[in-house]
Amino acid sequence: MVSAIASGQGKTTTTAALARKLVRLGKTVRIFKTGPDFIDPMILERACGFPVYSLDLWMVGQADSQAMLADAALSADVILIEGVMGLYDGNPSSADLARTFGVSVVAVLDASAMAQTVGAIALGLRDFGPVNLVGVIANRVASEGHAHMVAEAMRDIPLLGSLMRQEQVLPERHLGLVLPDEVSHIDALLDRMADQLSLDIEAWNALPLTTFSTPVESSVNRKAVGTPLQGKTIAIARDAAFAFLYPANLQVLAELGAALVFFSPLANETIPPQADALYLPGGYPELHAEALTQADQWLAAVRDAHAAGMPMWAECGGMMALTEGLTDQSGRHWPMAGLLRGQVVMQQRLAALGGQAWSSTEHATDHAFSLRGHTFHYSRFETTLIPIAHTHKQRDGAQGEAVYQHGNLKASYFHAYFPSDPAMTASLFLTEAR
Known part of the structure; x- marks a missing residue:
């Protein structure tokens, strides 16, 4: 699960960049979106090439959410679940969903106005629930030196990657992101975001696997x-x-x-x-x-x-x-x-x-x-x-x-x-x- 401390941290941008990067590395990537949403899934579909379905313990239900995850796991190399709002916000929250299905969490943290404090926030996110927080992707990093300072403060939580500040970002309006068909050169933008995502492939490949069984009561x-x-x-x-x-x-x-x-x-x-x-x-x-x-x-x-x-x-x-x-x-x-x-x-x-x-x-x-x-x-x-x-x-x-x-x-x-x-x-x- 790709989550954060709040909305506006760059979850969708990071999830899209990560998905596109993994696809370009030859992986089959499926993405789900936590909670009700229409626009983010359109962007994420362009990033991975598959329709993006909602997961939600209340609206969708646990059985159908589990069935969709199990079905995706049969063909995908990687499943990404973009969280909603902050990790612990809402009832049920993204953390509730992650714990229900035993899904590891990667936190996207906006590092633009901080450095070592990213480590403190990561520890708090992990321990408050707790959740199985397996890594952090630092967003809006100013330089390699900035990313290095963040990495040094992470203690036992690995910095999986960093995404540099974007000159061109996914545009927004009053209900959220602009529809992908309205963004000129959307695929070029997604490729550029993937190029700018520095990902520790060895650490990524070492993340724990999750097993999903198909619930008999689904549907x-x-x-x-x-x-x-x-x-x-x-x-x-x-x-x-x-x-x-x-x-x-x-x-x-x-x-x-x-x-x-x-x-x-x-x-x-x-x-x-x-x-x-x-x-x-x-x-x-x-x-x-x-x-x-x-x-x-x-x-x-x-x-x-x-x-x-x-x-x-x-x-x-x-x-x-x-x-x-x-x-x-x-x-x-x-x-x-x-x-x-x-x-x-x-x-x-x-x-x-x-x-x-x-x-x-x-x-x-x-x-x-x-x-x-x-x-x-x-x-x-x-x-x-x-x-x-x-x-x-x-x-x-x-x-x-x-x-x-x-x-x-x-x-x-x-x-x-x-x-x-x-x-x-x-x-x-x-x-x-x-």
Whole structure:
């Protein structure tokens, strides 16, 4: 596990540089991301060449997390797990995940404003939990002499490598890193980062191995549901405005029997004619509001599909694009599709962040559904619509995001992790009985 004392230490940069360096050394590298995240996995996928799935003891569950690790271990030479926030932050934390699966931890520590103190921080990170901290990678090192001072202070924790200060870094915006397709020469940048990562290969190769067994209970919930979406085709928006898609969500929809087709509202593409349902994931509609406003074919298609009763699930950015209008961070107002009464207003402060679950007994026979996921947004939805339900916050069970319905359209700021409840997932894409 690649972790740190906090966000902003360079975990993603270091994980990407390390993965690309190992790939160039002939290794097969698989990467996982701790907790809910969409953007970091896109960068890490470019670095290693494989889809990056989430691991999380609450949202994903221990059994499915273990099953994914065990499956990756069958073919990979190296598995990297990028942590979230600081090593011990959150419940469950990255440290909890590492201890649950016996995974060693490598700490990325920003050495730009210190030298020997890096050693003290490393000892504290190891002993507080404790965790099996097997090494440190010093980030933003100024020179070889600086790296040498850090190494001398490490005592019994090896300095596995160091990464020099970057003239060109992975750019960021309000929800995190910029999407990789928006970064010119992203692969050249990843190669440059790998070149600048000084790695002690002998020490790296001496790290302890971890064994993963496949849990017998994994995915039982999924298999019991069957294929209720058999014969259905789901159209999924996928472009820079609608980019926040868990690979596991797509996998579950396919396992439920659905055929998946993709299209781009930003390119003014209509909903594919064979579609029986629509999935609008989150993303950055606020950055592409002008293009969405001018996408007349897309707007006409989604309005017609809604009027015809097509089942639709729109989450976060997908919901924002279906409201009457959006005011961006510059104060400019843009009309949207108008299927949901109300206006979205971007704000400077974070509006909501954290794990949430949507429970329902609406379709249950012998159990209540609980679709898990998270929320993370900087906008507010000003509406007179009455929610059909609310999610509940993971931390304390308090009321979370509103879930709205208009016809066969359901929408929320809530980002759903479909594998957590395949039955409820399937219900989002089926026409409700009248």
